Amino acid sequence: MSFQNPVFIPGPTNMPESLRKAVDMPTLDHRSPLFGQILHPALEGVKKVLKSETAKVFIFPSTGTGGWETALTNTLSAGDKVLAARNGMFSHRWIDMCQRHGLDVQIVETPWGAGLPADKYADILKVDADHEIKVVLATHNETATGVRSDIAAVRKALDAANHPAMLFVDGVSSIASMDFRMDEWGVDIAVTGSQKGFMLPAGLAIVGFSPKAMAALETATLPRTFFDVRDMGNGYANNAYPYTPAVGLLNGLNEACKMLLDEGLENVFARHHRIAEGVRQAVSAWGLELCAVSKDVQSDTVSAIRTPEGFNATDIVTHAANKYGVAFGVGLGEVAGKVFRIGHLGSLTDVMTLSGLATAEMCMVDLGLDIKLGSGVAAAQEYYRANQLAMSKAA
Amino acid sequence: MSFQNPVFIPGPTNMPESLRKAVDMPTLDHRSPLFGQILHPALEGVKKVLKSETAKVFIFPSTGTGGWETALTNTLSAGDKVLAARNGMFSHRWIDMCQRHGLDVQIVETPWGAGLPADKYADILKVDADHEIKVVLATHNETATGVRSDIAAVRKALDAANHPAMLFVDGVSSIASMDFRMDEWGVDIAVTGSQKGFMLPAGLAIVGFSPKAMAALETATLPRTFFDVRDMGNGYANNAYPYTPAVGLLNGLNEACKMLLDEGLENVFARHHRIAEGVRQAVSAWGLELCAVSKDVQSDTVSAIRTPEGFNATDIVTHAANKYGVAFGVGLGEVAGKVFRIGHLGSLTDVMTLSGLATAEMCMVDLGLDIKLGSGVAAAQEYYRANQLAMSKAA
């Protein structure tokens, strides 16, 4: 596998040159005022990307999984009840984490490929008259299935039931790539990482806490130290960290936020949608279907593509890596072997995307699928050339 | 503060050019076999640095603090008894973490500047006939005081009492810089990070588990997910991670291990000792004293230097940063304002060290201390020129 080709995994993404350089910095004393000049703008930048006025942002040297744990352990106590739907590998893992931490998860099994069932949430919340459910978990974008759910609808379910449960959203593969509105949607904790929409190496868990989530710190008794947001917040007040921060990644995050906000979030989202739509045109031209069951849940950051019965979709991924030096994503969990995934988030151009589609075509033909070489590429080309956005700046 | 000057903080260290380049890598698919070619050599390299034949090594996208939490949560249950001495800020923090996780810590208060009281440990272990103490915590090198403790002596205390408690060692600021013998000393869990002896950016928690510690996984009930070594181990078996790894840092760790093992661990330790001894010669020439109460506990990675009564040692650190663009370490906790610290670990030459000593002298004179300019430098020069090791390779 070669560094010359772009990657088409749903994160870590291809990194813009300027972000790689921002991360690769010499050692800077993290107890000096200079560190504050990196930290605070990064925190502010994330807040804007989350579209929040009121959130407290915390950034840990960790990953999205650590962000989930941060959300749970800072706000809940053993035995607390949590409502969650399982519609893919990442919602599954978050549920599993809850259970390991002694939470009582009410699971709504949902078809992999479908979005979060806001209507079922509504029903459950309505009957929870005693408000035993403390938190509703929602995976905004299921990276495993390429399914984006409607978080506003989940909020409506909560509001309709007049239910005080908090809303925690896993936005790892949506935030900074697809529209996310922390305040408007009443999200209490938003979780993401550095290696997706922020286009950085993995290594940061990024979380936003609403005032309500902050209030929950007082009562939560799940043990936590590394992920304790109180220590983290106290550190920030002194331009510092409770332990050694990942300074280079924070510097990169600061730059990434500047880059995203400079482009304009709506432009970023439109860019992702356009790139994704080209991929979907190709999938149609191939005569294949997405795992996402309907147009409204198609993700703009990753497409999980179903291959015909009897064909092992994972072979495409292996073959692409071995023969063409290109990385796609395999199917996970229930859809293992049934789908392969094309990640199309972050800093990706038409040109790069077309090379991924061309590679996928070669792989499918090599492996005996009845696909016409150039067919998906042509469909995407037609879409891209006819639907041009203003060129982004060199990155 | 300028990137042109070396830093003299006790980690993160100055980074060798080759390690910066190893960390700064393009995106590589962490689910591809190529990742295994980075991961497994890194794990093997760490094992050799720990001087262990039997340890399982786990590496988390986290920091040393996360390594402590990994040690505790994977092996213990709420209410378990732990024995620990408090002789500095880092031992204090580990004790605090135990308490937050519901452990019952028997604390041996120890003067800041003294080493771990192996004799007191021995007494306590002897009387613990029911073996209620599950773990003895030991901070090998107290970064706050510049004190290195005798881990072999702690092992002897356990053996003398014929006590089955596990021995967990915080080697964050010792491992890969000062002699550490996991197997010989019967260490059950060794904890370190990427940003000290491994000369990398912060962002990795590195832990080694003895077979006994691995066995404790079965019974431990403290909640854990992000830091669960079982998931991590299962991942490794498939060349993978339970979540997104910090690939660049792992690549850097692999290179760092090669670099250290290529130099030879004993040479690395001798190099650190020599650089440290030069600093100590300078401190003597200044007429100042170390926080470390005796020669046998002087650390080879950091020196905490006491300033005269009535003088705020922290002013030196602030002044050095503001006027000379140089980073030293402040005193922490009980020794805040009483000491300033010169970190001298990692990739540091005579020449760099002399520049730090020269800066410290200018600061002390600027701030009115009765120090003769050039005096400490001359003492260190004399030591360095007369005590030369074979030159290390360009790094």
Place this chain on the structure above:
Amino acid sequence: MSFQNPVFIPGPTNMPESLRKAVDMPTLDHRSPLFGQILHPALEGVKKVLKSETAKVFIFPSTGTGGWETALTNTLSAGDKVLAARNGMFSHRWIDMCQRHGLDVQIVETPWGAGLPADKYADILKVDADHEIKVVLATHNETATGVRSDIAAVRKALDAANHPAMLFVDGVSSIASMDFRMDEWGVDIAVTGSQKGFMLPAGLAIVGFSPKAMAALETATLPRTFFDVRDMGNGYANNAYPYTPAVGLLNGLNEACKMLLDEGLENVFARHHRIAEGVRQAVSAWGLELCAVSKDVQSDTVSAIRTPEGFNATDIVTHAANKYGVAFGVGLGEVAGKVFRIGHLGSLTDVMTLSGLATAEMCMVDLGLDIKLGSGVAAAQEYYRANQLAMSKAA
């Protein structure tokens, strides 16, 4: 224009990650022995790439044009006669340089698109009974037309005439990408640069002098200082340069040679041929023709593609840059506006190449040419998937 997309200009090429890192080195004293450890292996590496046992290699902080001037000024005197064919912009420029330096050039005008006329050379050399012609110039690969000439045939022309003229070859866009045999072909001076087959930034003129060319130093009276190979050679003997060398580029050149020789020169050539052949399949599928008039002169490093009468081929290049952020090459000189060029040398994969072809298709359709989207891509895909070489290593 974005750094995310590959470039498709005929040099500077896309740079492998490892070469960028080799070039980006901290300051190293160029008068220290360490410099010799970079310089001498680089010189030896170039010699192997030139397939020469006897050449003296000289490397100047300059470009290929400086290499030409080095060749002329070190071996000739004002009024000396030189034989050269003009079949493209780069042969034209070399002729122009000769004239500026007072040489008497016998020019064989040759159609742009044709190779060097070895037969005409033969005729001319035969009648030059007094051996007035001192040098025959030959541009191995005309970057402007995508034409590779037969240097062995030029050598045969010289031999057939039993003519003692020296043979100077411009291999700027051939050496290290296409077969070049300095000794076997009796090349007296070979000229190249860093930014083509060596995949480095521009900034080095690289020349190899045969013993016969070295002997000509004695009699040459053209003024020269910067490009004097005697000073350069004297410098090398002392691990030094007559002035400040471009150390980072030399370090990169050393690495580039290792990389090429490690892959094997014949493998490098086969790789270039295969990539080029895919491009040519695409051109055929588009119904277009190459500037190169026959298969035997088609270059494996750059294709100049003729567009239909009345269409300004330069528009494709401008449009690709503006709309898609992709760089192709314009036509130069006689073929300006008539061709556009796709550079396909250096570190280029199938996947990258397909993205260039897909872009060219979009541009041509955007600009109204009667091209079917996906057609060229499909032809190249078919060729690439059916004609796989062993995967190169990650670079």
Place this chain on the structure above:
Amino acid sequence: MSFQNPVFIPGPTNMPESLRKAVDMPTLDHRSPLFGQILHPALEGVKKVLKSETAKVFIFPSTGTGGWETALTNTLSAGDKVLAARNGMFSHRWIDMCQRHGLDVQIVETPWGAGLPADKYADILKVDADHEIKVVLATHNETATGVRSDIAAVRKALDAANHPAMLFVDGVSSIASMDFRMDEWGVDIAVTGSQKGFMLPAGLAIVGFSPKAMAALETATLPRTFFDVRDMGNGYANNAYPYTPAVGLLNGLNEACKMLLDEGLENVFARHHRIAEGVRQAVSAWGLELCAVSKDVQSDTVSAIRTPEGFNATDIVTHAANKYGVAFGVGLGEVAGKVFRIGHLGSLTDVMTLSGLATAEMCMVDLGLDIKLGSGVAAAQEYYRANQLAMSKAA
């Protein structure tokens, strides 16, 4: 020798982090408009650094030596008369170049260590009633001896004689570090390189031509192609180059100019003077003398330090490299073995300088010179701490 230590050679200098990153850029099409966005600001920046309103700036992929050749070959014809003083190795080399190019050099032999003899120039110019002297050469800063000459005085000599000769100044080791006033001093051609005051890797010859020098292009008949400023100027008019430019270095130059102009040229000069003065204080404290014969000619970019009779000064340089991994400069030409040189230009802090002085002391003591360890360091410390400028920004 290690990359960890600063270098103390008189160029290439230590590189600021930001400049290294500016140079290390991916391939950018040098025929695209983006190149113009790098080129033109770089040209403008250099003009400001030269303090000229009227100069045409040309930048070649070459070195300062190429800059000299550019100056001579673009303005002179074989047999033209040139006036030059020889007071060090670099003035010697420029004279040698003139002779190789067939110029008639009137040489004023001047003691190495003395400045240019403006009075002798004046005498010679006065008697040159026929104005046979076409050019006066002046080496602003003799890097070999650490001598800065008075260019304004040379201008006065020309003016006093009412002589129309052009004034060519080698400012390789002065421009961007010490005051240089192209217009005010009536300099017709200023020559420098990238690796000194501009703090970049070697690889660029940078020249400024006055209108008078531009006019001389018309009559000059020395052969030139690579260094022809007419082709270069024509290229610039089209955002291009006559051959492949060193894009990364030009990008670095653009950044370097911004950095210098942002700091303010007078601040840059003051910073260099202050660093140099500390070195001179150390030399005095050692009881040694500079090669520069008087205070008014002491260079602020390099100090050549005389060692006692019978001692081989070059041993210090060799010893420093071998034992301490530090690079100083050797004596060249007439002062070989008699002086060693400490380069102190570019991005150098007090702290870095002190480490160089400390190293020099250790070397001298190791080699048996009667020097007191710490003595020079203390003198420089005293100077630096008492003579602080405003801190420069992190670089």
